[in-house]
Amino acid sequence: MPKHIRSVAVFCGVRAGTDPVHLAAARQLGAGIAEAEMMLVYGGGGLGLMGAVAEGAIAKGGRVHGVIPEFLTRVERPFPSLAELEVTTSMHTRKTRMFELADAFITLSGGLGTLDETVEIITWRQLGLHDKPVIILDIGGWAQPFLALIEALIAQGFVPESNRRLYAVAPDVPAALRMLQAAPAPETAAPAERL
């Protein structure tokens, strides 16, 4: 594992979805991150895919750092026995902290919150605010409508074709972990080059 990828933020659903393939992938991803000796950064919740990814990492003895806004501690129920749980004052601070803590980002299946986090991290890369790898896991075809929307925006001239390089798509968890291992060191580029 290259030294620069020491931590990975995972964006995923607070719900488990209807297909058990998503829960299995979440546990597998948490375990794989721990086995690769990377720190898992995530939203801190104990429910749905969020809970499963933390559970998978903890079961393998991995380091897990949760970041949750105070108002959500009653809704998303922080994962019990989480050694590192950071409680923020707002959603914005949570996002900023997850961004600061992570060397790379993986989107697993989820709902609107997951989509928001994914679009934001891609657009921050588009703006040249970072050059960290962003990997979208397409478990059970979850990502296909999202990817199709981006392709439609490219076809309509709203998104440059070159923006496809802002993210990678992985068909399964082992492929996502391999992509992290192959990721080049993040570079800082002028914002104009990113648009």
Ligand SMILES: Nc1ncnc2c1ncn2[C@@H]1O[C@H](COP(=O)(O)O)[C@@H](O)[C@H]1O
């Ligand atoms: N607007 C949001 N920005 C950041 N994170 C959000 C937002 N809305 C919800 N979230 C969080 O995302 C995860 C997953 O939510 P899903 O809707 O289940 O994908 C959860 O922690 C939300 O609090």
